[in-house]
Amino acid sequence: MAQSRPVEAAEKAPDELDAVIVGAGFAGLYMLHRLHGLGLTARVFEAGNGVGGTWFWNRYPGARVDIESQEYSFSFSEDLEMDWEWTERYAPQPELLAYANHVADRFSLRSDIHLNTRVVSAIFDEAADRWAVTTDQGQVVSARYCIMATGCLSAAKQPDVPGAGQFRGETYSTAAWPEGGVDFTGKKVAIIGTGSSGVQTITTIAPQVGELTVFQRTPNFSVPAHNGPIDPDVAADWKANRETYRQMERESGIGIMALDPSEALALETSREDRERVFEERWARGGFCVATAFADIGADLDANNLAVDFIARKIRSIVRNPDVAERLIPKTYPFASKRICVDTGYFEVYNRDNISLVDLNETPIETITPAGIRTRDRDHAFDAIIFAIGFDAMTGALDRIDIRGRGGLRLKDKWAEGPLTYLGLMVAGFPNLFTITGPGSPSVLSNMIVSIEQHADFIADCIDHLASRQFSVIEPTPAAEKEWVTHVNELAAGTLYMQANSWYLGANIPGKPRVFMPYPGGVGVYRERCEAVVANGYEGFALTGASTAV
Ligand code: FAD
Numbered sequence: 147m148a149q150s151r152p153v154e155a156a157e158k159a160p161d162e163l164d165a166v167i168v169g170a171g172f173a174g175l176y177m178l179h180r181l182h183g184l185g186l187t188a189r190v191f192e193a194g195n196g197v198g199g200t201w202f203w204n205r206y207p208g209a210r211v212d213i214e215s216q217e218y219s220f221s222f223s224e225d226l227e228m229d230w231e232w233t234e235r236y237a238p239q240p241e242l243l244a245y246a247n248h249v250a251d252r253f254s255l256r257s258d259i260h261l262n263t264r265v266v267s268a269i270f271d272e273a274a275d276r277w278a279v280t281t282d283q284g285q286v287v288s289a290r291y292c293i294m295a296t297g298c299l300s301a302a303k304q305p306d307v308p309g310a311g312q313f314r315g316e317t318y319s320t321a322a323w324p325e326g327g328v329d330f331t332g333k334k335v336a337i338i339g340t341g342s343s344g345v346q347t348i349t350t351i352a353p354q355v356g357e358l359t360v361f362q363r364t365p366n367f368s369v370p371a372h373n374g375p376i377d378p379d380v381a382a383d384w385k386a387n388r389e390t391y392r393q394m395e396r397e398s399g400i401g402i403m404a405l406d407p408s409e410a411l412a413l414e415t416s417r418e419d420r421e422r423v424f425e426e427r428w429a430r431g432g433f434c435v436a437t438a439f440a441d442i443g444a445d446l447d448a449n450n451l452a453v454d455f456i457a458r459k460i461r462s463i464v465r466n467p468d469v470a471e472r473l474i475p476k477t478y479p480f481a482s483k484r485i486c487v488d489t490g491y492f493e494v495y496n497r498d499n500i501s502l503v504d505l506n507e508t509p510i511e512t513i514t515p516a517g518i519r520t521r522d523r524d525h526a527f528d529a530i531i532f533a534i535g536f537d538a539m540t541g542a543l544d545r546i547d548i549r550g551r552g553g554l555r556l557k558d559k560w561a562e563g564p565l566t567y568l569g570l571m572v573a574g575f576p577n578l579f580t581i582t583g584p585g586s587p588s589v590l591s592n593m594i595v596s597i598e599q600h601a602d603f604i605a606d607c608i609d610h611l612a613s614r615q616f617s618v619i620e621p622t623p624a625a626e627k628e629w630v631t632h633v634n635e636l637a638a639g640t641l642y643m644q645a646n647s648w649y650l651g652a653n654i655p656g657k658p659r660v661f662m663p664y665p666g667g668v669g670v671y672r673e674r675c676e677a678v679v680a681n682g683y684e685g686f687a688l689t690g691a692s693t694a695v
């Protein structure tokens with residue numbers, strides 16, 4: 147890492163910064179650490195009153211990672227990796243939040259992080275080549291670079307159910323769960339939504355509540371995590387071989403070693419062998435079920451074999467055959483939406499205190515002061531939990547008034563779907579970077595692998611600009627167009643296009659249907675980024691001469 151210190155911080159007024167970073171999740175934390183390494187003046191604005199992003203907000207019961215703990219962690223510091231001990235195979239939210247706080251302390255990040263501060267606008271001043279960033283606390287700072295570490299899944303979807311404000315009982319959102327938790331003992335609780343957040347919440351609170359009613363619109367594919375205390379041999383092996391494993395992650399498809407993708411084809415494997423492979427992976431747990439055969443993600447017939455296997459699993463677990471049928475996804479291919487990784491999800495439907503309402507048969511008409519009215523009846527509740535997801539990928543950016551050259555609003559530029567070069571920058575928005583932005587592997591990867599790669603790219607880029615006396619970088623419109631076309635072409639050849647998922651913006655009424663993440667894999671993507679740099683930031687225009695960065 148370059149250690150140049152091109153700016154004399156003491157010479158600057160406090161509101162003149164080299165960089166503003168928006169968001170103090172893992173992306174914002176690592177980005178700040180990298181900028182500190184370059185000796186830049188940087189400030190992080192974070193809307194929450196703590197660091198950790200996803201793991202600060204999503205404190206709902208059962209929240210935990212669906213990638214094995216040692217993989218879902220930073221690799222940039224060997225000392226950090228050697229010192230930190232994960233306790234479970236899939237780390238729970240409190241441990242992930244403690245890890246984020248440890249990172250903030252260990253790398254002396256806190257003094258540059260302003261909590262409880264939401265960025266409301268970022269306006270590019272073309273005369274000065276600087277960003278004017280305004281917060282809801284009335285601060286206005288000027289920064290050469292504006293780095294959006296705002297998160298792909300941080301803008302919670304607002305309840306779009308009629309009457310949502312009328313309910314007189316307790317209302318909760320999994321995406322903004324109260325600190326200190328909620329005691330549901332003996333209560334009649336409703337939950338709307340059966341994505342990963344809903345599945346984890348349902349599984350965890352079912353034994354605690356008086357009665358739980360699950361309002362399901364679309365069932366999700368879920369595979370067992372087989373969570374438990376971390377195997378000490380696995381943890382020791384990881385630490386002993388971390389460099390090899392980390393390199394393998396970086397060169398892989400989605401940045402997860404445990405995925406163990408097979409090259410065998412389901413359609414060319416005998417029924418007996420296929421069954422053995424599926425069973426072995428189901429017993430291993432996690433996403434590896436989806437990579438049991440190479441054609442599951444590409445060929446609908448092969449995919450149907452996986453669907454059939456999982457359907458039989460659900461029927462074998464859930465005792466009520468009618469409930470089992472409703473829990474089996476039938477309208478989209480396996481793994482074309484993010485699959486859930488659970489700890490006894492289907493099993494909870496064997497409890498006497500849980501019932502499933504299929505919203506395809508009896509849609510919600512309205513939320514009432516006492517509960518929820520479906521087409522056939524009124525349900526009374528003490529509490530309603532919304533586990534209804536996020537305005538993903540673009541939502542957090544859309545909620546900020548971002549204006550580039552000529553006053554163009556990012557929201558307007560993206561009216562028909564996000565346009566980026568490499569998911570890192572946007573033509574017409576100089577010196578504005580997006581960490582894990584649309585058009586990058588982001589949510590189709592182990593996000594920490596992708597966050598580290600993006601923050602490294604951005605830090606190295608800023609250092610490059612400073613050392614060459616450039617003050618501005620932005621993608622050319624041609625490079626942006628070529629990249630967007632490339633991403634769309636890759637997505638068109640996948641089964642992702644056959645699901646109404648948040649990857650496509652299909653969960654938000656009125657949002658353009660565009661496949662947002664880059665589906666070509668983190669290894670291929672990284673190579674592309676490296677080639678761009680090796681070719682002198684190919685596709686970017688570097689301009690301006692300045693002694694300051
Ligand atoms: P975030 O953690 O979302 O942080 C963004 C921060 O920006 C937030 O704190 C937010 O408050 C702040 N912010 C946004 N807008 C503004 C603004 N205008 N002003 C100030 N601050 C702002 N990924 C995986 O790879 N594996 C997993 O197992 C996994 N599990 C997940 C579980 C849940 C419940 C959720 C919601 C997501 C999960 N993800 C997972 C994705 C997860 O978001 C990423 O792994 C990672 O934590 C993202 O880090 P980030 O810093 O990019 O964004």
Ligand code: N01
Binds near residue numbers: 486
């Ligand atoms: O959100 P979702 P999430 N009426 O969008 C339903 C990550 N994550 O927060 O599918 C009724 O997946 C909606 O129904 P439908 C992970 O990447 C990871 O659960 O639109 N129902 C769906 O069932 C994940 O993919 C973990 O028909 C309504 C649910 O709400 C992403 O975050 C844990 C509705 C939303 O599911 C998002 O997951 C949590 C309405 N009006 C999150 N509106 C891990 O395990 C929405 N729904 C690591």
